[in-house]
Amino acid sequence: MEKSELVELLSAEGLRLLDELPPYDSAADVVRTVGALRAAGHPPTLVAAVLSQSKLRRRARDKFSDFADRMLFTEAGLEQATRLPVAALHAQRFRGAGLGRIADLGCGIGGDALAMAALDLGVTAVERDEVTAAIAAYNLAPWSNAEVVNASVEDHPLDGIDGVWLDPARRHGTTRLKNPADWSPSLDFAFDLARRLPTGIKLGPGIDRDLIPEEAEAQWVSVGGEVVELALWFGAVARPGIRRAATVIAAGGSAELTAAEDSPDVEVGPPGAYVYEPDGAVIRARLIGDLARSIGATMLSEGIAWFSADAAVDTPFASRFRVLESLPYDVRALKRLVAARRIGTLEIKKRGVDVDPAELRKKLSPKGDAAATLILTRVAGRHTALLAERD
Incomplete structure (x- = not known):
């Protein structure tokens, strides 16, 4: 704009x-x-x-619900803005730690600052871009406990600030994820602040895990099945004894799986009556093993994020599928099976198998009034097709 x-x-x-x-x-x-x-x-x-x-x-209603009807946006600002339910979790961290005034450095259109102000935290929202800062000021105008400063994040003083929230932007045109200088402000700047003040840092969920400091609590967050962010927490806003967290937000509320470290996978076993696909946040946090152990499941194959059990266990951390057929991966056999079962609506999922689902769908020519899910993966290292239905 x-x-x-x-x-x-x-x-x-x-x-x-x-x-x-x-x-x-x-x-x-x-x-x-x-x-x-x-x-x-x-x-x-x-x-x-x-x-x-x-x-x-x-x-914006997808991210901000009714709040969107009185807010202003830019294309880029809306794309980068934190969803309001996730921003509320950020704000609760700072309030739960007993902090009074928070600096939101790189506030964008003000989504996180809005959630903090709504929880009665004092907020100083800093934004380098003049237009974006003006939009943030408009969006935060109803809250007297929030102010917006048009300034460089790196140069803004932090006198009187109790905690910091940063949402570093990727530098224009870069594709690398391994160089801390590729963010603005840089990760080195953000991590230096984290050594001095309670700090939360929002990053993309696909960041190189080698960049995560050992002292940080790393929290992957998914909303509606999509992993939307990795939040790193330091100091008073990090929870003691927790270094890995998977937070899942769905229509029915939120749930969380936590651990002190990455969890080892469970052993490999034959497919049971049900297979489970962990939520992306669980996969990113490497807590698949803990989840599988909690429901008595075994992995389908080493290094593949599917596990299986004979029991149908309800969990917010995985989707469950009832296995109808299990067979070696063979297109002609699958086409006969799809036709015999009159499957017209066919969901295709793959992991650990080099298959183009769109091309495979054309070859299978699903027709009929039945629906099913085709899971293409490895079972004990062998390419396998599991015909299943969502349970």
Whole structure:
């Protein structure tokens, strides 16, 4: 977003027009809407700005629920923003540690700072980009305990600050994940702060694990089955004795699996009546073994994140599938099986097998009114196809 566009949007006319627009409808006639707004005397640049914000607000409801209807966004800011339920977990860490004022360094549009302010924490939100800082200031305006500073994260003083939250951005155009300098601010800067103040750092879940300091609590978080972040916690906001955590957030609430270290896998065994696929957060945290032991399961194969048991155990940390058929991986045999069972809706999952699911689907030609899941993996090292149904 350009500065001139933001100025128009933040005008009395711009905010009034934005609030008067009906909820964004992707199926609506945009040309007709633009024409009507122009005919009402609104400048074309303002019309474009408010329609863009209306679209962003609609998208933002997935992350911010009803809060999105009074917030402003940029494309990049919304993409990078923490989901509100996850931001609430961050804020609870700081409040639970008894900290009073938190510096949100690299606050973006203010999602984490909003959650902190809502829990009555004092927040100083620092953002280098002028436009993004102005949007954060608008989003945090209802909270008198929050302030936004347009400044460099590295240069902002931390006098009177009890704890720090950082969301380092990837430097433009980089693809590496192993160089601490690839983030802005750098990981070296973030880890140095963590040695001085209670600190939380948000990183991508796929970060090289060798970069995780030994003293940090590493918490992988998934929402609706998608792993959305790795949070590193230091000092008073890290929990004693916990170095690995998998937090799973779903419609029914949240659950967490924790340990002092990576857990060793359980032994390999034959497929039972059920197979389990661990949540991505459990896989990233390397807590598959602890989860499998808790339900009396064995691994299907070494190094493959599937385990199996004869018991149907409910767990928020894995999806469960009832095995219908088990056979060596052979396309012709699978095509006959899919046809015999009249399977028309076929979910294909693979792990440890070099298969293109889209190409395989064409070869299997599923037709019929039945539904099933095809799991392609290794069992005791052998390529195997498990036909199953979600349980």
